[in-house]
Amino acid sequence: MTTGPRFTASRSSQGFLAAPLCSLLKDGNIDELYRFHIWLPGGQRGNLDFAVHSHQAYAQSWILAGLGNDYRYTFEPVTSLADATHAMYGLSWADGKNTSAVYKTHQTSSTVVNTGKLGRTTCTAGPTVHTRDMSYYIPSAAFHSTEVAPDILHATLFVFDSHRGFTEDAPVLGPKDTESSTQLRDPAGVTPAALANMVETMRSWEIFKEQGQQYSQRAHWQSALEAFNEALDLCESAPDFPNADRCKQPILAQLEIVFRNLRREDVQLQS
Template sequence: MDAAKTPHSANPWTADISDENTKITTSSLLLVLEGVAVATKAPGKYVEPLVEWLQQRQHTSDAANNPDAALPFREWLAAIISNPRNCNDGTRQLVQVTLAVALLREKARGGQNLDGASIDSIWSPIYEAIISARDTELQFTVSRSAQGFLAVPLCSLVKDGRIQELWRLHTWLPDGQRGVSEEVCIHAHQPYGQSWILLGSGTDCTFEVDTPADSSLTTHAVYECCYCAADGKQNGTGYQTHQMSSTIRSTGRLVRVTPASRISHSRDMTYSVPGGAYHRSIVPGGRLHATLFVFDAHRGYDDAAAVLGPKDGGEWVQPRDPDGITAEVLAQIVDATRKWEQAHGAASEGDDEHDTVMGYYRYFRGMALLKDEGQESALQYLNPPESCTPAQAFTHEPSMQHQTYITELMKAGVVSS
């Protein structure tokens, strides 16, 4: 077995989607598919058969009276896989992400609440697509956000540098290496944002921002953001899905910032951030936290949104390099930890992560490094000095899955039998 892979039993074509009430239109699927193709840099050979099939459905005699007929997730899945052209690797992963995002999109815009089972049913096909994409030409990429998390784009619809919809997986790792400066953490988004918590907890802090007549009362300067695309070309303020870095520069305009609220959010909860609302997210350095997040201009947009920083500051550059962490590793960590939290509960606020959760993080990160960079790089995670090793964490909580992990460590020569 590939040392960086972990066995999984779920059948990617029989996702457990119990929702039979939320229906997805053909036009919605076509739009989401366009965004998934951009996010994953999908080649035409994966995308075109799906587009052709969906467009043909809109022009069949059966659909003459309703060319945009809507179906629930399960019926769409059955219809799509009935066509052999849609069943090859690459196209299959596109279908999984497209259907999952489209379902969450319909629920979000309809103001529907999601319980844990509903979030599971959306996360499951996304997880399956990411971990099975290695042998395809899809690219689930990872970038480091200036706000401290690692982001995996799932669906990106951007027009003339302006975000229409951007769906992503956000993950804060429990290594404290967040790559964020406390001086420039308060910010606003141009599009409306909504987050669904997959695991862990975080605190969303909001702020009131105004311009007092007395400049001595100001506390921050307003900074504008520009992006450097993955090809190294500076692109001004227009958003780029795949970036090399971002830079914020002071505009010289001074404002007063006043704390307004602090609200904690945990597993299976959701919260929203209106466009133009200033806020910051706090996740302690020793904690793991993950969310599914969307920027949706359909639900609001504020052109004036910016980043706030020191009054006397100049500029900050945020490299997007994820330090070798792949989307596959993030998905494995998130899925394993979400299942563990379901059985054990999340760590109390203020505490560091449980040894088993840290074991998951170190195991998946270390096994990926073992394959790509060799044992020396991997040992800092698989056999860390003065810290609980993955083998020790799994031994403390014996299970069939944990025994599988230990067996993989033995095969890799990291622990003895």
């Protein structure tokens, strides 16, 4: 078991904030790792040049809130620079003490270095849409990328399990003519507790919104009104609600439909 801060956040090169919840390492490699991933609204996303990557260990993701798109890829080695779309990059981590390819739970930065291995990348699947309470897996060494719109929150519980698959070599794909790139892990003061509160608030908002839509489909307008009002109240009263203005718009539109139908019912009752 690793030592140090129990819960700390860091910014991934893929653009999300990550908080390791449980980390078991064996011989410098991930044995099991439970990690909280959250993409915040505001446009801060990863470097798209290095979006396609792989993992040493088999990974499974459970969606906690929001919407993300997953893509899968193949990488066919080539010898000509002209034929290549990408190069393979080796990954190392720094924790303030040293930098190496040995995985570190609490990181200060990560660096990818061009290995000179060229190849042609082809997208073979996607976008596959993932929303709350869905789950998907990524085999070890499989190339994939995750795309999240810049104005929404998306959160997952990501679990790495080497017992279900592990490979020593899990490269990142990047530009064929770049030497290296470093990602600082500084979370800019955001804490795991604040992230968890935002995700819980967003989950509640999504549930109230879906309940309101279901009631509306059955013409249960009073129940729909109550559910949509709960969703609207979260947007207006929850501290640090992620992109409240964006989330209020569909709720207000739904409430307009509900009010129109409630007025129609009142007219019918009075006639």
